[in-house]
Amino acid sequence: MTGESVSSPLPFVAVLVPLAAAAAAPVLGRWPNAREAASIAAALATFGFVAALLPGASDGKAATVSLLELSPGIEVALRADAAGMLFALLASFLWVLAAVYSIGYMRGLEERKQTRFYAAFALSVGAALGVAFAANLLTFVLFYELLTLFTYPLVVHRETPEAVRAGRKYLAYTLTGGLALIGATAWLAMLGVDASFQAGGFLGEQRWWTDGQLWALFFLLAGGVGVKAAVMPLHSWLPAAMVAPTPVSALLHAVAVVKAGVFGMVRVLIFVFGADLLRDMGAWQVIAAASGATLILASFLALRHDNLKRRLAYSTISHLSYIVLGVALLGPLALTGALLHMVGHGVTKITLFFCAGAIHVRTHRDQVSGMAGIGRQMPVTMGAFALAALSMAGIPPFILFTSKWYLGWGAAEVGQQAFLIVYMASGVLSAAYLFPIVIRAFAARSPDFPPFGEADARMVAPIAVVALLGLAWGIAPDLPFGFFELASSVAADAFPSSAPAAEAAP
Amino acid sequence: MEQLPILIPLPLLAASLVVPLAGLWAPRAVFPISVAAVALSAAMSALALAEVVAGGEALRYTLGGWAPPIGIEYVVDHVAAFVTAVITGVALLVVVAARRAAAREAAGRRGLFYALVLLLLAGLTGMVVTGDLFNVFVFMEISSLAAYALVFRGGRAGMLAAYRYLILGTVGGSFYLLGVAFLYFTTGTLNMTDMARLLGEAEPNISVAAGAAFIFAGLGMKMALVPLHLWLPDAYTFAPSSVNSLIAPIMTKVGAYVMVRMFISVFPEGYLADEVPVSQALIALGLAGSVYGAYAAMGQRDLRRMLAYSSVSQLGLLAVGIGIATPLGLAAALLHVMNHALMKGALFLTAMSMRMGAGVSDVRMLAGLGRRMPATSAVFAVGAVAMVGIPPTAGFFSKWYLSIAAIDEGLWFVLAVVLASSLLSAVYLFRVIERLYLAPAPAIAGGADDAPNAAAPAQDAPARESPLDVTLPMALLALATIVLGVLNVVVMERVLEPGL
């Protein structure tokens, strides 16, 4: 394992707090105010614990905790390294906002079974943090499977036949992916390979692998995480899962779950295989081709969908492939860009989903075609939507411009100008499927619109915060968490030979 | 405590004589006596397990003081202690939980009912602790006869199921006896230790091969290995609820245990793969069974029948582990004996609880029970998740070690089938979870006869959560699947690895 390790129970505590909060939810279920106060308190506490790990991670002294042996010789170990830190910070920080937003949303719609919702939500965040901090493959698989299990009740929350079908599809895809991971992990465990994640990969050191074995392992692992990363053709659970309540779509299907897949891709490609081995095998081309195709195709599919959440789902699929492609390019700049894009897309896409939810609560409209003129009535919400749309299209000075800049630069750095063009084309497409919504919302007039105002403050406030963060992080990505620093330190660890990524955002 | 091996089945056997009399004179005493006997046996098993793990030596007891090769020897080594601890522990929880159901189903004949339960357990524990091949047969028939009689109490359909079970079960036992005859005439001994020594010295011959084939055919019948499983679905479905939650988790496991015993204590290493293709057959049939069972379970409407086919599937995996026959494969199989006993115990108890509390056992009628029977439904959910094999539940780790053992031997298709079968089990188990928790119940796609009126009555049917003496043992079993999953390394390293 690269970098120093400091023994500390903090990563475990950070995972445990959401799980404890989930246990508290049924106890407090009778008093909604107490239940939701507990949910916010847990989110804040979790964020606090994760933030406390930050100094160690940025100094290269990752906090590590080993819990118990899960299989002879393999421990459940959590380690807050720089890469995990990026994901954990993002998930725990956005959970605070999503927790506030959920209250407005769930109460606004008078949703049923809110206690189950809050419990499963907290459990899912806990599992996502476990994925972030997992120090070896078995721990990763453990939390990855738990994440599947805990998000299932959220997907089927509405309990309509459509939701149940979506839930089945979701389980079918993600459990299959999980099984592929389990198979690969068992294989590595049998060979006695110490499957602790290691920047630069650990498989490259094992010289006795045959090509066939490596490829089989590659397909099992990359396929396993590729399901949650929604790389085509493994993507179709994600649009289906949009039947979940919007806070779920926002935090889990734009941030925690899918990012767990993308993050898993980082772990698999960079920390298991390593860049050198993937280059030797040529395996990176498989991922790059699949994600490059997904990137473009999903953007076109997004254009076709009138349902706002579905459109956003395809946009998510497209942007996830930005990240996967960035990782697969195997260059320090591309990796920096990919990790930044993971953060940036998280905060941007959650803005868009929050807006979609606010619109749904106020107007019960889900179709883009029904939203003409809505900007006049919900100026803050639609203003935030506009900011996020600009960011998605990669307009400076938003965060996604910064990340895309590095991704494009990284593609050029490794001599893959074709992918640079893909990135640029996709930016145009993002604009094509998001800008019309904004323009019609503000410019068009719709006579049949009943008058209604802005959504509940508990929804509008988080929306405004995430929208402005997308801008703020674009201007200064290091404030206050040092995302850029973390991302470039991961890249420097993974590609020790290359020069460290240039400082200073453009 | 050199008598410890015999002290495991003895309380059960003694109580089975007392209980019918108690049934005549003091029916109220029947249940406490029975539970006390099972608890005592469980305590003895736990003690034996502790002693074996601490001492590292097998406990041996010679019946009547006759020296081993001639007399009957009772041996409790790591594996035997582990298996008796599992079956008596699970049986204790099930017997307690099934009290109300048994009181209803054994109306008026409580003494005889519990006598049969105790005989069943005595036979099963006896099979585990004995070190004599013929003695295994005797205990096997004791437990089987008790099981036939218990299944017979399950109403009109149960009667015929029990009769068929009797015929097939006895054929299984007879095959085993025939196999033992071949081995006996080759070696002249029935003591397992002695036979292992003599078989190791003897040249492999056709007689030993035939013996092995007949023994495994008989045991395959007892553990419901496909295609010898035909008795199981009916017997488990139509048996009284209190009975199937007892026999489903433990009975077939003991058949599997005797198979393991054949591999580790009777036949020389490698003999059952090189001289007789027993290993290969176990792997092939086990894989077929695990897929077939899961496939058949998907089509079942009756919850108990679904769980029965799920047992066929899980026993198939167990057989694969035995067939791989490396220490890791056998350890995986034995770990699965424990895990499956816990999971199936919990699941069959929930089926019992649903039948008692809501009067339903049809999967389509379970809609909304998640709200009205929260504890039962939660236990079912945990048991189902464990069956699917989501880490860190126990079910994951049996599959985990099985996968590692299979890869170790280069059996890639085994890995593929193991993973596929857990996916299939997810299909039929999550279908039930959907029914329990997601109301209104959506129509299952493609089911033409899944008419709304079939699901409708359950919406209004009265359902009451079972009392604490049912839900608590059930919850303990569910909890154990998680705790023993997390702590599986302790079981593997302290108990199973030294024993194999």
Place this chain on the structure above:
Amino acid sequence: MEEVAARFPFWMIGALLGVGVWGMLGKRSLVKKLIGLNIFQSAIILFFIIGSMHEGATVPILWHGQHNPNAEDFVNPLPHVLMLTAIVVSVAVTAVALAFMVRLHREFGDLDEERILDELRR
């Protein structure tokens, strides 16, 4: 031919096993199934007994004054003892099966498997 004749008892036992299996699987009547089972078990018991025999052997009883008894002179007594137990088991099985049949006949008025199944399906 001599080879076959020498193994005559074993052929007989094989035939009995076959008859038993045929009775259990091929017959619809529950009574005949039980008879098949009994024949099957008897064949196994005979197998044990025949295995204990050998040419020129006698009853395994020592009388007073006999010194240096030779194992070759006696029939192996252990299989006989085992078969006593096996017969007890088989009698118990038969008893249970007969008891089942009485109840089945009371319930269905019939002992034909197919007709009972039809009755159950109704």
